[in-house]
Amino acid sequence: MLGDILKRLIQPEPAPLSDPDARLALGALLVRIAHSDSEYTHEEAARIERILAARYGLAPAAAVALRHQAEELEREAPDTVRFTRAIKDAVPYEDREAVVEALWEVVLADGIRDHEEDAMLRLLANLLGINDRDSNIARQRVEARRG
Helix, strand or coil: CCHHHHHCCCCCCCCCCCHHHHHHHCCCCCCCHHHHCCCCHHHHHHHHHHHHHHHHHHHHHHHHHHHHHHHHHHHCCCCHHHHHHHHHHHHHHHHHHHHHHHHHHHCCCCCCHHHHHHHHHHHHHHHCCCHHHHHHHHHEEEEEECC
16 A cells, blocks of 8 residues: 555655545655654644644544554655655645644654754645745744743
């Protein structure tokens, strides 16, 4: 299953992702950003589960299972540039904006805004076709919700 989604994503012109594949791809990006500072914390994993549960209406156990699948996909996914560009080609702009907001939620989950995470998020947003202004607005929304 994971091999199939990877094959579809790295095609020259990938077709739009099915809902299950889009869920998995988003989860893998969230895992990748969480790993960017070389510390994948419990808080980040829990935040990923909450994002997936809220976004897709999943029960907690289903969100945990999806996170585990996303961790596996992230390990097998190609380099960040190819993986993210493939998602950009397969996911509508509005959904990519929401992806950037979810990425900020993970970056800010442990209460530390790390330089490596900032740099990775800037790269991911750019590769997803989201400009710095919209990414900053997404970050501000996340920070406002956190209080």
